[in-house]
Amino acid sequence: MSLKILGGLLLGVVTLAAAWAAFNNRLVDDAPRPVPEALRVPAPTLPPERNAVFALLGLAEAGDDPHSAGLRRWAAMDAGAITSLPASPRKWPASETRQPASKAWGCDTQTTDCVAVWMQEADALRALTAAHADIGRRCEAVAQTGMAIDEPMITPSAELKTAGQLYIRRATLLPWQTTVNCLRWLHLRSALAGQSGDRSAMLTFVKQADALTGAMLDGTNTLIGVNVAGAMARRHWRVVTDLAAVYPAAAPELRAMLRPMSARAADTSRWIRTEANFGREAVREYACMDLGADASAMSADSPFHCEPRFWAMPNATQHLLDKYWLQAEAKSGGGALNMLDWEPDPSADWALGFPWRNSIGGTLVAVAAPGFPIYVRKQASLMLLNEAARLALAAGDVEPARRAVWLSQQPMDARLRERLAIDGEHVVARLWAPVSSQDTLRYRIPSGATSAATVTGSNPDPSPTKS
Secondary structure, eight states: OOOHHHHHHHHHHHHHHHHHTSSSSSGGGOOOOHHHHHHHHOOOOSSSGHHHHHHTTTTTSSSSOHHHHHHHHHHHHHSSSSSSOOOOSSSSOOSSSSHHHHHHTTTTTSOOOOHHHHHHHEEEEEEEEHHHHHHHHHHHHOOOOTTTOOOOOOOOOOSSBBGGHHHHHHOOOOOOOOHHHHHHHHHHHHHHHTTTTOOHHHHHHHHHHHHHHHHHHHHHSSSHHHHHHHHHHHHHHOOOOOOOOHHHHHHHHHHHHHHOOOHHHOHHHHHHHHHHHHHHHHHHHHHTTTTTEEEEGTTSSBOOOOOTTTTHHHHHHHHHHHHHHHHHHHHHHOOOGGGGGOOOOGGGGTTTOOOEEEEHHHHHHHHHHHGTTHHHHHHHHHHHHHHHHHHHHHHHHSGGGGHHHHTSSSOOOOOTTTTEEEEEEOOOOOOEEEEEEEEEEEEEEOOOOOOOOOOOEEEEEESSSOO
């Protein structure tokens, strides 16, 4: 009797395995489909000679023309000739040492009053900036009013012959760290100029930092680029409000610089389309690799022939990804605030808690898809912090006893208003996504005049909150 039971169990397992195999191989993969129109990445509109992203890319390179150096670097990256970032001849200050100046250089302006830190270490920081004046001057030459950025997209290879041509390697190479350091340089220079009593120079450096931040917010397209731009904006707005608190006489000019986020900066569809494109290429390339293969560990000239593995179903996996990206795109018209309830759940379509057809691809999508709403919450939080910083600068013109009422009367989306408050000399914002492990950020209100002013911000929305 026990042998019959055992035999029956074995037969059941074999039957189940055979049934699984019948629905999980490339012979039964979906037919390919065109890229949905809503997920197509638009062609660049900014001519390369006007695109400041290349000058930022070449900022630390050799030669006297960072823009030309950046174009050469980009061409090599796009062709797959560069698969890691080599050391550049020009260096920014290091932030990982224990020296006071280096620690001050690395100050996290998103959550710390770095203006106070920089003023405390002013002498050491002046020596530091003098030692790195070469790359700093290049940064200042690029960061000018009117600068524009259009983040380029890696060109997918029609045929993969070497590992260096893999899209998943090339698309993550754009070195935004030099852009972040350029902003840090301008902020530091503005604080040092203010500490020296040179108000004109302080405002000039802030204006350059604002131009760089605005160009990044409006011009980044990939998920990585958009998040770097967001982090830069959070740093910039905090420095501006801290400078206004230290130098209240300059608050009106600083306030005039800090504008509402543009419709382009608040648009979630740009990174939805580019991330869908990245996923499309990633699915294509991972279908050619052994499970567990590390593409980044391969040398650039390693031979690579894309022959889909027998158990891979790239078309079915891509169609599943498109399904969730199309859901996101459909919600993106109202910006990040209207996407806060987007919670993709691939497992909702599974039978008995498992994707029986295209099990490998379905599991990969199930792992990846629920992580994307965090970027929506980050973008919504960025909109909130833009309001908070601008309100802090405007609140200096309001008598302290009237600020809470004044805040409640400002025109803005109800979902933003409910997360803003006045706490003493600060405007406080409760975030949807933590910044540096903090779910609440504070912006100092400068002491100032006595007449109240309205802050022009997001469109008022009297509807109940959706958050």
